[in-house]
């Protein structure tokens with residue numbers, strides 16, 4: 001059975017009279033990559049601190065591995081790896097030397113170091129001084145450090161912050177496949193939608209201290225999107241499709257845009273145009289991006 005590794009049940013948090021989280025409810029399934037999205041100040045770090053027992057909730061219940069958080073921590077920390085601030089690395093050491101601190105502290109066999117270096121793809125650089133590493137490599141090394149001892153849950157606060165495009169891509173590849181490669185569930189917070197969209201299997205969106213959306217990435221993006229059609233008889237196409245209750249508009253390039261269509265409906269659109277002798281030379285379907293979903297949710301929330 002697939003259990004929930006993290007459960008927040010109607011959790012609220014106030015700092016004196018300032019309520020920063022209201023009835024936050026979400027769950028993170030085992031072996032998923034869970035993206036926690038929100039703008040600056042939305043409440044992401046507060047949620048992570050509550051999850052790690054660094055703060056107490058004002059109301060509500062938090063469970064990790066099916067037990068109240070206070071019972072799991074701190075003994076359960078062997079099951080949890082986290083990076084919430086910029087990791088401190090000893091730059092004059094090699095990666096192997098650096099990792100050997102935690103390996104010995106956790107009383108693990110030496111071969112654990114080789115295993116985690118392999119997972120984060122740093123084996124080839126293990127004898128080089130950390131001072132020569134890029135920021136992305138340092139971040140991956142910090143993740144390797146948390147993976148020593150095979151934690152079942154990895155919590156990362158904004159792990160791609162400050163990385164260059166290559167560093168971001170490497171981090172993306174690493175996080176996406178961590179459940180498979182290291183057998184752990186990943187909780188990753190970010191304000192970078194495009195990053196989360198490429199990494200996460202499940203997503204929650206927090207806005208002003210409230211969860212405004214939570215679902216699998218596929219469900220959140222929905223199956224519908226926009227169909228762009230290039231044709232000469234634009235107004236005829238518009239009439240034909242509008243009569244069939246499709247939502248049509250045109251863009252600056254003179255293309256016809258049919259919004260909120262599923263892939264099946266795209267086939268109907270093509271059929272209708274052909275049947276009514278409207279020639280088109282190009283048609284492309286674009287699923288809505290997470291950014292669109294996120295902006296819609298944020299606007300709806302701001303208006304309410």
Ligand SMILES: Nc1ncnc2c1ncn2[C@@H]1O[C@H](COP(=O)(O)OP(=O)(O)OP(=O)(O)O)[C@@H](O)[C@H]1O
Nearest residue numbers: 015018020038039040041042043044045046047191
């Ligand atoms: N210790 C504290 N005392 C008072 N207010 C706090 C405290 N910690 C956080 N806050 C407030 O709670 C709100 C949420 O902050 P939080 O750091 O959780 O947001 P965030 O989504 O992590 O933002 P960012 O992406 O900027 O780090 C903010 O308004 C912040 O000012």
